[in-house]
Amino acid sequence: MITKLLFLLSESFRGLFRAKLPAAISSITIGIALVIFSLAYFSYVNLLGYSYKFKSKYRIEVFFHNELNTEEARDLFNTILILDGIEQGEFIDKEKASKLFMSYFHEDINEIIGENPLPMGGRYDIDVDYRNSNQMRRIVREIRLLEGVDVASFQQGIISRVDSIVENILGISMAIGIAIFIIAVILVSNTIRLIIHAKQETIETMHLLGATNSFIRFPFVVEGIIQGILGAGFSLLILYLLRSLQSYLFEPLIKLPFVEPSNLIAYNFIFGLLLALIGSFRGIAKYLPK
Protein backbone atom coordinates (compact mmCIF):
# COMPACT_ATOMS: atom_id res chain seq x y z
CA MET A 1 0.00 0.00 0.00
CA ILE A 2 2.76 2.47 0.96
CA THR A 3 4.76 1.45 -2.13
CA LYS A 4 1.70 2.10 -4.26
CA LEU A 5 1.10 5.47 -2.59
CA LEU A 6 4.71 6.54 -3.03
CA PHE A 7 4.58 5.46 -6.67
CA LEU A 8 1.38 7.43 -7.26
CA LEU A 9 2.81 10.52 -5.54
CA SER A 10 5.97 10.34 -7.64
CA GLU A 11 3.74 9.90 -10.71
CA SER A 12 1.87 13.08 -9.76
CA PHE A 13 5.05 15.14 -9.59
CA ARG A 14 6.39 13.58 -12.78
CA GLY A 15 3.09 14.31 -14.52
CA LEU A 16 3.38 17.91 -13.44
CA PHE A 17 6.91 18.21 -14.80
CA ARG A 18 5.96 16.47 -18.05
CA ALA A 19 3.15 18.94 -18.67
CA LYS A 20 4.84 22.08 -17.33
CA LEU A 21 3.07 24.57 -19.59
CA PRO A 22 -0.54 23.43 -19.05
CA ALA A 23 0.17 23.08 -15.34
CA ALA A 24 1.61 26.61 -15.22
CA ILE A 25 -1.40 27.99 -17.13
CA SER A 26 -3.73 26.21 -14.75
CA SER A 27 -1.89 27.51 -11.65
CA ILE A 28 -1.82 31.06 -13.00
CA THR A 29 -5.55 30.87 -13.78
CA ILE A 30 -6.24 29.78 -10.22
CA GLY A 31 -3.89 32.51 -8.97
CA ILE A 32 -5.64 35.27 -10.94
CA ALA A 33 -9.05 34.08 -9.79
CA LEU A 34 -7.80 34.11 -6.18
CA VAL A 35 -6.37 37.63 -6.56
CA ILE A 36 -9.78 38.86 -7.75
CA PHE A 37 -11.51 36.96 -4.92
CA SER A 38 -9.13 38.43 -2.38
CA LEU A 39 -9.57 41.98 -3.67
CA ALA A 40 -13.35 41.56 -3.61
CA TYR A 41 -13.18 40.18 -0.06
CA PHE A 42 -10.78 42.93 0.98
CA SER A 43 -13.03 45.64 -0.46
CA TYR A 44 -16.06 44.13 1.19
CA VAL A 45 -14.44 43.91 4.63
CA ASN A 46 -13.13 47.47 4.39
CA LEU A 47 -16.45 48.78 3.20
CA LEU A 48 -18.24 46.98 6.00
CA GLY A 49 -15.73 48.44 8.51
CA TYR A 50 -16.30 51.93 7.19
CA SER A 51 -20.04 51.57 7.22
CA TYR A 52 -20.00 50.39 10.86
CA LYS A 53 -17.70 53.24 11.80
CA PHE A 54 -19.96 55.65 9.99
CA LYS A 55 -23.11 54.28 11.54
CA SER A 56 -21.64 54.27 15.05
CA LYS A 57 -22.02 58.05 15.02
CA TYR A 58 -25.76 57.67 14.71
CA ARG A 59 -27.94 57.04 17.68
CA ILE A 60 -31.55 56.71 18.61
CA GLU A 61 -32.82 59.86 20.28
CA VAL A 62 -35.79 59.63 22.62
CA PHE A 63 -37.85 62.49 24.13
CA PHE A 64 -40.10 61.78 27.08
CA HIS A 65 -43.45 63.43 27.87
CA ASN A 66 -43.04 66.66 29.82
CA GLU A 67 -45.36 65.46 32.61
CA LEU A 68 -42.78 62.90 33.82
CA ASN A 69 -40.74 63.81 36.86
CA THR A 70 -36.99 63.08 36.99
CA GLU A 71 -37.41 59.77 38.81
CA GLU A 72 -40.03 58.50 36.35
CA ALA A 73 -37.89 59.68 33.45
CA ARG A 74 -34.87 57.80 34.82
CA ASP A 75 -36.92 54.62 35.18
CA LEU A 76 -38.10 54.94 31.59
CA PHE A 77 -34.53 55.62 30.44
CA ASN A 78 -33.37 52.43 32.19
CA THR A 79 -36.24 50.41 30.70
CA ILE A 80 -35.11 51.44 27.22
CA LEU A 81 -31.48 50.71 28.10
CA ILE A 82 -32.19 46.99 28.55
CA LEU A 83 -33.98 46.61 25.22
CA ASP A 84 -32.44 44.18 22.74
CA GLY A 85 -29.90 45.97 20.51
CA ILE A 86 -29.17 48.93 22.81
CA GLU A 87 -25.46 49.13 23.65
CA GLN A 88 -25.36 52.09 26.02
CA GLY A 89 -27.18 55.34 26.64
CA GLU A 90 -26.95 58.80 28.06
CA PHE A 91 -29.75 60.27 30.20
CA ILE A 92 -30.67 63.85 29.29
CA ASP A 93 -32.31 65.76 32.12
CA LYS A 94 -33.78 69.24 31.73
CA GLU A 95 -30.51 70.95 32.64
CA LYS A 96 -28.49 68.92 30.12
CA ALA A 97 -31.20 69.53 27.50
CA SER A 98 -30.86 73.30 27.97
CA LYS A 99 -27.07 72.98 27.68
CA LEU A 100 -27.49 71.09 24.43
CA PHE A 101 -29.88 73.80 23.21
CA MET A 102 -27.20 76.34 24.07
CA SER A 103 -24.51 74.38 22.22
CA TYR A 104 -26.69 74.09 19.10
CA PHE A 105 -28.27 77.57 18.98
CA HIS A 106 -25.94 79.64 21.21
CA GLU A 107 -28.87 80.97 23.15
CA ASP A 108 -30.24 80.29 26.64
CA ILE A 109 -33.75 78.86 26.43
CA ASN A 110 -34.55 80.12 29.98
CA GLU A 111 -33.78 83.67 28.95
CA ILE A 112 -35.85 83.42 25.75
CA ILE A 113 -39.09 82.17 27.28
CA GLY A 114 -38.50 82.55 31.00
CA GLU A 115 -38.59 78.82 31.81
CA ASN A 116 -37.16 75.51 30.51
CA PRO A 117 -39.80 73.74 28.38
CA LEU A 118 -37.34 71.15 27.01
CA PRO A 119 -38.35 67.53 27.73
CA MET A 120 -36.12 64.96 29.39
CA GLY A 121 -34.98 62.01 27.28
CA GLY A 122 -32.06 59.81 26.30
CA ARG A 123 -29.54 59.14 23.57
CA TYR A 124 -28.81 55.51 22.86
CA ASP A 125 -25.91 53.82 21.05
CA ILE A 126 -26.69 50.66 19.10
CA ASP A 127 -24.94 47.28 19.28
CA VAL A 128 -22.66 46.64 16.27
CA ASP A 129 -24.85 43.78 15.00
CA TYR A 130 -27.96 45.99 15.08
CA ARG A 131 -26.51 48.93 13.13
CA ASN A 132 -28.77 48.67 10.14
CA SER A 133 -31.95 50.48 9.27
CA ASN A 134 -34.23 47.45 9.74
CA GLN A 135 -33.03 46.70 13.26
CA MET A 136 -32.97 50.35 14.26
CA ARG A 137 -36.53 50.79 12.97
CA ARG A 138 -37.59 47.79 15.05
CA ILE A 139 -35.97 49.21 18.20
CA VAL A 140 -37.58 52.62 17.63
CA ARG A 141 -40.98 50.93 17.22
CA GLU A 142 -40.52 49.15 20.55
CA ILE A 143 -39.49 52.39 22.27
CA ARG A 144 -42.51 54.26 20.90
CA LEU A 145 -44.80 51.69 22.47
CA LEU A 146 -43.50 52.48 25.96
CA GLU A 147 -45.68 54.70 28.13
CA GLY A 148 -44.13 58.14 28.66
CA VAL A 149 -42.26 58.22 25.34
CA ASP A 150 -43.17 61.21 23.22
CA VAL A 151 -40.76 60.98 20.30
CA ALA A 152 -38.17 58.32 19.28
CA SER A 153 -36.17 58.68 16.08
CA PHE A 154 -32.90 58.04 14.26
CA GLN A 155 -31.23 59.19 11.04
CA GLN A 156 -33.20 56.67 9.02
CA GLY A 157 -32.60 58.17 5.58
CA ILE A 158 -28.80 58.15 5.78
CA ILE A 159 -28.54 54.74 7.43
CA SER A 160 -30.90 53.17 4.88
CA ARG A 161 -28.80 54.69 2.10
CA VAL A 162 -25.55 53.32 3.57
CA ASP A 163 -27.19 49.90 4.02
CA SER A 164 -28.37 49.77 0.44
CA ILE A 165 -24.91 50.80 -0.86
CA VAL A 166 -23.25 48.04 1.21
CA GLU A 167 -25.85 45.49 0.09
CA ASN A 168 -25.43 46.45 -3.56
CA ILE A 169 -21.66 46.22 -3.40
CA LEU A 170 -21.92 42.88 -1.58
CA GLY A 171 -24.34 41.59 -4.24
CA ILE A 172 -22.11 42.72 -7.09
CA SER A 173 -19.01 41.27 -5.37
CA MET A 174 -20.80 37.95 -4.90
CA ALA A 175 -21.95 37.86 -8.51
CA ILE A 176 -18.42 38.66 -9.73
CA GLY A 177 -17.02 36.06 -7.31
CA ILE A 178 -19.38 33.33 -8.52
CA ALA A 179 -18.70 34.20 -12.17
CA ILE A 180 -14.94 34.09 -11.61
CA PHE A 181 -15.24 30.83 -9.68
CA ILE A 182 -17.17 29.23 -12.55
CA ILE A 183 -14.75 30.57 -15.17
CA ALA A 184 -11.74 29.39 -13.15
CA VAL A 185 -13.29 25.92 -12.66
CA ILE A 186 -13.96 25.63 -16.40
CA LEU A 187 -10.45 26.80 -17.29
CA VAL A 188 -8.78 24.47 -14.79
CA SER A 189 -10.91 21.48 -15.79
CA ASN A 190 -10.26 22.14 -19.48
CA THR A 191 -6.53 22.34 -18.85
CA ILE A 192 -6.61 19.05 -16.94
CA ARG A 193 -8.83 17.58 -19.64
CA LEU A 194 -6.20 18.54 -22.22
CA ILE A 195 -3.48 16.87 -20.15
CA ILE A 196 -5.62 13.74 -19.80
CA HIS A 197 -6.56 13.79 -23.47
CA ALA A 198 -2.87 13.67 -24.37
CA LYS A 199 -2.54 10.65 -22.08
CA GLN A 200 -5.61 8.83 -23.32
CA GLU A 201 -3.63 5.95 -24.80
CA THR A 202 -1.61 5.62 -21.61
CA ILE A 203 -4.84 5.49 -19.60
CA GLU A 204 -6.23 2.81 -21.90
CA THR A 205 -3.05 0.75 -21.56
CA MET A 206 -3.16 1.10 -17.78
CA HIS A 207 -6.77 -0.13 -17.79
CA LEU A 208 -5.70 -3.16 -19.82
CA LEU A 209 -2.90 -3.84 -17.35
CA GLY A 210 -5.42 -3.96 -14.53
CA ALA A 211 -5.22 -0.46 -13.10
CA THR A 212 -8.35 0.72 -11.33
CA ASN A 213 -9.91 4.10 -12.06
CA SER A 214 -8.79 5.36 -8.64
CA PHE A 215 -5.22 4.32 -9.41
CA ILE A 216 -5.31 6.31 -12.66
CA ARG A 217 -7.24 9.22 -11.15
CA PHE A 218 -5.04 9.72 -8.09
CA PRO A 219 -2.04 11.38 -9.80
CA PHE A 220 -4.34 13.80 -11.66
CA VAL A 221 -6.05 14.79 -8.41
CA VAL A 222 -2.69 15.31 -6.69
CA GLU A 223 -1.54 17.34 -9.70
CA GLY A 224 -4.68 19.45 -9.23
CA ILE A 225 -3.90 19.93 -5.53
CA ILE A 226 -0.35 21.02 -6.35
CA GLN A 227 -1.69 23.43 -8.97
CA GLY A 228 -4.10 24.83 -6.36
CA ILE A 229 -1.25 25.36 -3.87
CA LEU A 230 0.93 26.99 -6.55
CA GLY A 231 -2.02 29.18 -7.60
CA ALA A 232 -2.57 30.28 -3.99
CA GLY A 233 1.15 31.08 -3.67
CA PHE A 234 1.02 33.09 -6.89
CA SER A 235 -2.04 34.98 -5.68
CA LEU A 236 -0.43 35.78 -2.30
CA LEU A 237 2.67 37.07 -4.06
CA ILE A 238 0.58 39.40 -6.25
CA LEU A 239 -1.42 40.55 -3.21
CA TYR A 240 1.80 41.25 -1.30
CA LEU A 241 3.10 43.34 -4.21
CA LEU A 242 -0.22 45.21 -4.47
CA ARG A 243 -0.15 45.85 -0.72
CA SER A 244 3.40 47.20 -0.95
CA LEU A 245 2.39 49.43 -3.85
CA GLN A 246 -0.66 50.67 -1.96
CA SER A 247 1.48 51.42 1.13
CA TYR A 248 4.02 53.27 -0.97
CA LEU A 249 1.47 55.36 -2.87
CA PHE A 250 -1.46 55.94 -0.54
CA GLU A 251 -0.52 55.08 3.06
CA PRO A 252 0.03 58.70 4.14
CA LEU A 253 -3.34 59.66 2.63
CA ILE A 254 -5.67 56.74 3.36
CA LYS A 255 -5.65 54.43 6.33
CA LEU A 256 -7.49 51.23 5.48
CA PRO A 257 -8.66 48.80 8.15
CA PHE A 258 -6.86 45.85 6.56
CA VAL A 259 -7.94 42.25 6.55
CA GLU A 260 -5.84 40.01 8.82
CA PRO A 261 -3.04 38.51 6.64
CA SER A 262 -3.48 35.09 8.31
CA ASN A 263 -7.14 35.02 7.18
CA LEU A 264 -6.19 35.99 3.64
CA ILE A 265 -3.52 33.27 3.47
CA ALA A 266 -5.93 30.64 4.79
CA TYR A 267 -8.73 31.70 2.42
CA ASN A 268 -6.37 31.71 -0.57
CA PHE A 269 -5.20 28.17 0.13
CA ILE A 270 -8.71 26.89 0.86
CA PHE A 271 -10.22 28.44 -2.28
CA GLY A 272 -7.17 27.50 -4.37
CA LEU A 273 -7.54 23.84 -3.37
CA LEU A 274 -11.29 23.95 -3.86
CA LEU A 275 -10.94 25.41 -7.36
CA ALA A 276 -8.25 22.90 -8.29
CA LEU A 277 -10.13 19.90 -6.91
CA ILE A 278 -13.42 20.79 -8.60
CA GLY A 279 -11.49 21.48 -11.82
CA SER A 280 -9.59 18.17 -11.57
CA PHE A 281 -12.68 16.08 -10.92
CA ARG A 282 -14.57 17.79 -13.77
CA GLY A 283 -11.59 17.22 -16.08
CA ILE A 284 -11.19 13.57 -15.11
CA ALA A 285 -14.92 12.75 -15.19
CA LYS A 286 -15.04 12.73 -18.99
CA TYR A 287 -12.28 10.16 -19.39
CA LEU A 288 -12.66 8.19 -16.19
CA PRO A 289 -16.36 7.89 -15.42
CA LYS A 290 -17.13 6.49 -11.99
Added chain:
Amino acid sequence: MIKFENVTATYTENVGIFNLSFHIPKGELVFLMGPTGAGKSTVLKTIYKDIPISDGTLFINGEDVGNIRRRHVPRFRRKIGMVFQDYRLIPDRTVFENIALPLQIEGVSKKEIKDKVHDICEKVGLKKSINNYPNQLSGGENQRVSIARALVKKPLVILADEPTGNLDPNVSDEILDLLEIATDSGAAVLMSTHNFPLIQPRKKRFIELNEGRLVVQ
Protein backbone atom coordinates in the same frame (compact mmCIF):
# COMPACT_ATOMS: atom_id res chain seq x y z
CA MET B 1 -6.74 -22.52 -18.18
CA ILE B 2 -8.81 -21.02 -21.00
CA LYS B 3 -12.11 -22.76 -21.64
CA PHE B 4 -14.75 -21.55 -24.08
CA GLU B 5 -18.11 -23.37 -23.86
CA ASN B 6 -20.49 -22.31 -26.63
CA VAL B 7 -19.52 -18.67 -26.18
CA THR B 8 -21.27 -15.97 -28.16
CA ALA B 9 -20.17 -12.36 -27.83
CA THR B 10 -21.34 -9.73 -30.28
CA TYR B 11 -20.79 -6.05 -31.00
CA THR B 12 -23.86 -5.80 -33.18
CA GLU B 13 -26.27 -8.50 -34.31
CA ASN B 14 -23.98 -10.10 -36.91
CA VAL B 15 -20.51 -9.05 -35.79
CA GLY B 16 -18.63 -10.96 -33.10
CA ILE B 17 -18.00 -14.59 -32.18
CA PHE B 18 -20.68 -17.26 -32.22
CA ASN B 19 -21.05 -20.50 -30.31
CA LEU B 20 -17.30 -20.91 -29.83
CA SER B 21 -15.91 -23.87 -27.85
CA PHE B 22 -12.26 -24.72 -27.27
CA HIS B 23 -9.89 -25.39 -24.43
CA ILE B 24 -6.27 -24.36 -23.89
CA PRO B 25 -4.62 -26.17 -20.98
CA LYS B 26 -1.77 -25.01 -18.76
CA GLY B 27 1.59 -24.62 -20.51
CA GLU B 28 0.30 -24.72 -24.10
CA LEU B 29 0.82 -22.20 -26.88
CA VAL B 30 -2.12 -22.08 -29.29
CA PHE B 31 -2.42 -19.92 -32.39
CA LEU B 32 -5.64 -18.21 -33.29
CA MET B 33 -5.84 -17.99 -37.06
CA GLY B 34 -8.14 -16.33 -39.52
CA PRO B 35 -8.45 -13.48 -41.98
CA THR B 36 -9.07 -9.88 -40.95
CA GLY B 37 -12.52 -9.59 -39.37
CA ALA B 38 -12.67 -13.31 -38.51
CA GLY B 39 -13.15 -12.51 -34.79
CA LYS B 40 -9.61 -13.14 -33.46
CA SER B 41 -9.44 -9.87 -31.53
CA THR B 42 -12.99 -10.41 -30.30
CA VAL B 43 -11.93 -13.73 -28.74
CA LEU B 44 -9.10 -11.97 -26.91
CA LYS B 45 -11.32 -9.04 -25.88
CA THR B 46 -13.88 -11.48 -24.53
CA ILE B 47 -11.18 -13.13 -22.43
CA TYR B 48 -10.01 -9.86 -20.85
CA LYS B 49 -13.63 -8.82 -20.44
CA ASP B 50 -13.66 -5.90 -22.81
CA ILE B 51 -16.71 -7.35 -24.53
CA PRO B 52 -19.50 -8.99 -22.55
CA ILE B 53 -20.51 -12.58 -23.21
CA SER B 54 -24.09 -12.82 -24.41
CA ASP B 55 -24.31 -16.61 -24.32
CA GLY B 56 -22.25 -19.61 -23.16
CA THR B 57 -19.57 -19.85 -20.48
CA LEU B 58 -15.95 -18.82 -20.44
CA PHE B 59 -13.56 -20.00 -17.75
CA ILE B 60 -10.15 -18.47 -17.13
CA ASN B 61 -8.11 -20.27 -14.47
CA GLY B 62 -11.36 -21.81 -13.31
CA GLU B 63 -13.06 -18.45 -12.88
CA ASP B 64 -16.32 -17.86 -14.74
CA VAL B 65 -15.64 -14.64 -16.64
CA GLY B 66 -19.35 -13.94 -17.05
CA ASN B 67 -19.75 -13.73 -13.28
CA ILE B 68 -16.98 -11.21 -12.73
CA ARG B 69 -18.43 -7.88 -11.63
CA ARG B 70 -17.36 -4.69 -13.37
CA ARG B 71 -15.50 -3.39 -10.33
CA HIS B 72 -13.50 -6.63 -10.17
CA VAL B 73 -12.37 -6.46 -13.79
CA PRO B 74 -9.06 -4.65 -12.99
CA ARG B 75 -8.15 -7.35 -10.43
CA PHE B 76 -9.04 -10.05 -12.99
CA ARG B 77 -6.95 -8.40 -15.73
CA ARG B 78 -3.90 -8.40 -13.48
CA LYS B 79 -3.83 -12.19 -13.82
CA ILE B 80 -3.53 -11.95 -17.59
CA GLY B 81 -0.46 -10.91 -19.57
CA MET B 82 -1.24 -8.98 -22.75
CA VAL B 83 0.90 -8.34 -25.82
CA PHE B 84 -0.32 -6.07 -28.60
CA GLN B 85 0.60 -5.55 -32.24
CA ASP B 86 1.24 -1.84 -31.59
CA TYR B 87 3.15 -2.68 -28.35
CA ARG B 88 1.12 -0.18 -26.28
CA LEU B 89 4.17 1.05 -24.43
CA ILE B 90 4.07 4.32 -22.56
CA PRO B 91 6.27 6.63 -24.60
CA ASP B 92 7.56 8.87 -21.80
CA ARG B 93 8.74 5.97 -19.64
CA THR B 94 11.88 3.95 -19.90
CA VAL B 95 12.00 0.23 -20.65
CA PHE B 96 12.42 -0.41 -16.91
CA GLU B 97 9.42 1.76 -16.03
CA ASN B 98 7.22 0.21 -18.72
CA ILE B 99 7.99 -3.31 -17.56
CA ALA B 100 7.59 -2.33 -13.89
CA LEU B 101 4.13 -0.83 -14.41
CA PRO B 102 2.02 -4.00 -13.85
CA LEU B 103 3.97 -4.66 -10.64
CA GLN B 104 3.44 -1.10 -9.48
CA ILE B 105 -0.28 -1.48 -10.14
CA GLU B 106 -0.22 -4.54 -7.90
CA GLY B 107 1.68 -2.66 -5.20
CA VAL B 108 4.82 -4.83 -5.24
CA SER B 109 7.76 -3.48 -3.20
CA LYS B 110 10.44 -1.40 -4.88
CA LYS B 111 13.17 -3.98 -4.32
CA GLU B 112 11.08 -6.81 -5.66
CA ILE B 113 10.19 -4.73 -8.73
CA LYS B 114 13.85 -4.02 -9.38
CA ASP B 115 14.81 -7.69 -9.09
CA LYS B 116 11.95 -8.95 -11.24
CA VAL B 117 12.40 -6.34 -13.98
CA HIS B 118 16.15 -6.97 -14.22
CA ASP B 119 15.53 -10.69 -14.27
CA ILE B 120 12.99 -10.54 -17.11
CA CYS B 121 15.12 -8.07 -19.09
CA GLU B 122 17.95 -10.57 -18.92
CA LYS B 123 15.65 -13.33 -20.21
CA VAL B 124 14.28 -11.34 -23.16
CA GLY B 125 17.60 -9.70 -24.03
CA LEU B 126 16.85 -6.14 -23.01
CA LYS B 127 19.57 -5.71 -20.41
CA LYS B 128 21.40 -3.05 -22.42
CA SER B 129 18.29 -1.06 -23.28
CA ILE B 130 16.81 -0.95 -19.78
CA ASN B 131 17.14 2.83 -19.47
CA ASN B 132 16.10 3.64 -23.03
CA TYR B 133 12.77 5.09 -24.07
CA PRO B 134 10.53 3.25 -26.58
CA ASN B 135 11.35 5.72 -29.36
CA GLN B 136 15.02 4.78 -29.02
CA LEU B 137 14.27 1.10 -29.74
CA SER B 138 13.52 -0.91 -32.87
CA GLY B 139 10.12 -2.52 -33.47
CA GLY B 140 11.42 -5.91 -32.37
CA GLU B 141 12.89 -4.46 -29.18
CA ASN B 142 9.65 -2.67 -28.41
CA GLN B 143 7.76 -5.94 -28.80
CA ARG B 144 10.25 -7.59 -26.46
CA VAL B 145 9.48 -4.88 -23.89
CA SER B 146 5.78 -5.56 -24.39
CA ILE B 147 6.36 -9.30 -23.84
CA ALA B 148 8.57 -8.63 -20.83
CA ARG B 149 5.81 -6.44 -19.37
CA ALA B 150 3.33 -9.30 -19.87
CA LEU B 151 5.66 -11.93 -18.38
CA VAL B 152 7.01 -9.98 -15.41
CA LYS B 153 4.00 -10.70 -13.21
CA LYS B 154 4.16 -14.42 -14.10
CA PRO B 155 0.59 -14.65 -15.40
CA LEU B 156 -1.22 -17.93 -15.90
CA VAL B 157 -2.68 -16.72 -19.19
CA ILE B 158 -0.92 -14.71 -21.90
CA LEU B 159 -2.85 -13.16 -24.77
CA ALA B 160 -0.92 -11.89 -27.77
CA ASP B 161 -2.87 -9.93 -30.38
CA GLU B 162 -0.93 -10.13 -33.67
CA PRO B 163 2.38 -9.48 -31.89
CA THR B 164 4.39 -10.03 -35.07
CA GLY B 165 2.16 -7.94 -37.31
CA ASN B 166 4.62 -5.05 -37.55
CA LEU B 167 7.84 -7.08 -37.52
CA ASP B 168 10.06 -8.65 -40.13
CA PRO B 169 10.24 -12.51 -40.32
CA ASN B 170 13.49 -12.95 -38.33
CA VAL B 171 12.34 -10.77 -35.46
CA SER B 172 8.90 -12.39 -35.59
CA ASP B 173 10.55 -15.77 -35.04
CA GLU B 174 12.40 -14.44 -32.01
CA ILE B 175 9.13 -13.10 -30.58
CA LEU B 176 7.53 -16.52 -31.04
CA ASP B 177 10.50 -18.07 -29.24
CA LEU B 178 9.88 -15.77 -26.29
CA LEU B 179 6.18 -16.68 -26.18
CA GLU B 180 7.08 -20.33 -26.30
CA ILE B 181 9.48 -19.86 -23.40
CA ALA B 182 6.56 -18.38 -21.43
CA THR B 183 4.74 -21.71 -21.62
CA ASP B 184 7.65 -23.35 -19.73
CA SER B 185 6.49 -21.65 -16.55
CA GLY B 186 3.01 -23.13 -17.07
CA ALA B 187 1.25 -20.22 -18.75
CA ALA B 188 -1.40 -20.84 -21.38
CA VAL B 189 -0.59 -18.64 -24.37
CA LEU B 190 -3.12 -17.66 -27.01
CA MET B 191 -1.65 -15.78 -29.93
CA SER B 192 -3.70 -14.37 -32.77
CA THR B 193 -2.11 -14.09 -36.21
CA HIS B 194 -2.98 -14.32 -39.88
CA ASN B 195 0.59 -15.22 -40.81
CA PHE B 196 0.33 -18.97 -41.44
CA PRO B 197 3.86 -19.41 -42.85
CA LEU B 198 5.26 -18.03 -39.61
CA ILE B 199 3.52 -20.53 -37.36
CA GLN B 200 3.56 -23.55 -39.67
CA PRO B 201 7.09 -24.75 -38.78
CA ARG B 202 6.27 -24.59 -35.06
CA LYS B 203 3.95 -27.61 -35.24
CA LYS B 204 1.58 -26.17 -32.64
CA ARG B 205 -2.15 -26.45 -32.31
CA PHE B 206 -4.12 -23.70 -34.00
CA ILE B 207 -7.71 -22.58 -33.95
CA GLU B 208 -9.08 -21.14 -37.17
CA LEU B 209 -11.97 -18.72 -37.22
CA ASN B 210 -14.03 -17.30 -40.03
CA GLU B 211 -16.81 -14.75 -39.60
CA GLY B 212 -16.77 -15.36 -35.87
CA ARG B 213 -17.25 -19.12 -36.13
CA LEU B 214 -14.85 -21.97 -35.51
CA VAL B 215 -13.54 -23.51 -38.75
CA VAL B 216 -10.66 -25.74 -37.67
CA GLN B 217 -9.33 -26.80 -34.28
